[in-house]
Amino acid sequence: MVDARMTKTKKKSRIFSLLGMASLFTLSGCELFETMSSSSDDVSLKPLDASFSIYANDPAANDSLEQHLSTGVLMRVFPNGQYTLSFDADSTHEAPKLQLYRLIPKTSTTYIIGNRTRSLEATDSAGRWVYHFDCQESDLAFWGTSLVEDGEYYSGEVQNLRFEGSGSNSLHFKVNLIVAGSYDGTQDNVSLDSLSRLMLEKFRSSFAAGGAVVDTLYLHYASERTDLSNFYPDNEPWLAGKSSDDYFVSELGGWPNSDAEPDIYNALDIVLVHRIEKTGILGYSALFSGNFGGGDGSTVVIGTHYLENNSRETSQSALQIVLTAIHESGHFFGLRHTTSTTTEVSNALDKSNVQDGLEDTPHCGALIPLLANSEVSADYLDMPSEVMPRIVLAKMGVMCPDALNPMFPISADNPEDTEAFTEDQLEFMAKMLQLYTH
Structure with a gap:
């Protein structure tokens, strides 16, 4: 999941937080x-x-x-x-x-x-x-x-x-960008067509070094889905988790085949909503989803807007939206956060999973000791748990070595500074892409 990032001068946080850590496929307590x-x-x-x-x-x-x-x-x-x-x-x-x-x-x-x-x-x-x-x-x-x-x-x-x-599946894949509800623009007034072109360009450049090829991006509107009884009117904003209980908008995954686009069903489905109805959250994805078809775990969800801590809504720039989509797609392929968030550490069955396990992705070693320091964290207990580590670290003057990696749990203050995937991250995603059916 993505949340928003903290600036050093304002309590304005946008965070990458991963619902997939307790994902559709790790259903806590089920028998x-x-x-x-x-x-x-x-x-x-x-x-x-x-x-x-x-x-x-x-x-x-x-x-x-x-x-x-x-x-x-x-x-x-x-x-x-x-x-x-x-x-x-x-x-x-x-x-x-x-x-x-x-x-x-x-x-x-x-x-x-x-x-x-x-x-x-x-x-x-x-x-x-x-x-x-x-x-x-x-x-x-x-x-x-x-x-x-x-x-x-x-x-x-x-x-x-x-x-x-x-596996021996292709390193080529396609992307479906599915607009649920109305498209209400970006912070920098980028049109939907321009956003689509930017997303295709950034996806291609982000995954290419690992051998993966994004063939094309299809732009769809959920309102076109007559099989869903016109449930997604294009003149109303879609709030994931409020307009329906399903944050993943799962029924939009596995876009129906057509004679003109016979392989569109097995594309990576990215659902663009107005916002996700949780404070500071920019996007959702299930960890290790690998489901290029329909059903549970088949969608990556991103918002053009997000809720701040005071419930005020803020719009995102086109680049931030695209980087959110890339981050969440990394989770879809199995990439973990380079450094775990507070929620992941407190809820995880494996307390040792404070980093992703890849050799060339540093993690913020100062994070876990700070989380264990009740005197430091007490002032931030009223804040979303994914936001708190970044705020504490900034207050303590700690710089995280992985802060600009695409899979750091909190988005960059300046999106332009976000770095490329590392060699190990790219190699890992390519291997998973060949394993996943598409």
Whole structure:
């Protein structure tokens, strides 16, 4: 998610904050219900908490996944993907079997544990147990894990867990810019056509160094969707989270195919709304979404305006809107914030995930100690939790080394100063693009 950034002279904050950290695919507290009996070499997977989700190629620490892999974590897999799961061998145990189960959606927040899809033996490679498997599903699928040793859950240690995935999908992709409700302009009075051209230009230049190619950008109006009963009138501003309960405006994802544009359904769907109905928030995206089709997680949402702390509305410049779209698209491909926000640290299951895990993206090491200092943070408890770190840091005279990275959680005071993605960020997104179906 994006929020707004703090200037040094005014309490005016716009923040990149990530809803995807508790995203559509990491549904805290939801249960998965067991429905199948076990075979002779199987340990039935018991109900598990889908908060523990493992994502292919995620470089973050993810310590809690190591603790729960044996009894069950949620795994997302894509058609025709090749996967490797590995961890350090425990010399006090034999290598366990890796059991994988298909998870069947029951509701938007629960799954049923279905058939076992794999029972895998480990290979020993340089002191690591390695499991190889592919995905022959026809669409994005959810699997559950268990590790089995002598008819019981594996009780050895799981350390330095890695889950890697690769695919052969194209490095080319398209963008749908979908205007929900009225377009009420930008701070610098840029027309919608000019905004679209700027977005295509910046997307192309931002992703090109990693080999990704943005073929084109299609401009749509939600009011054109007659299948949605003209629910999006183009003469009223759309307030995500108020005009409807769905901040993601999910039903606009997966723009309908047409004879003239047969592959438009599998484009990256960016929904442009008037504003998001939360203080300081500029945009939303689900982390590791990878859903180029319709449904949950298929949209990136950005606002042309945002709410300040005093509930006054402020418009954004065209460049800031475009940079917000690039930031949120980074989350869509799986990039985390370079430095976690207060909300992410306090709500995260993995407290170690205070940075993204990439080697060439510095993080603001002063942030976490400051958050733990109650005397420093007490004056800012009435402010949005994503805004507070930037304000505290500015007050303390601390400069964050990642402040100008596109994935820093708070937008730049001067958008023109925002830097390019790093080499590691670009390499990571290219790998995920080849894994995601589009």
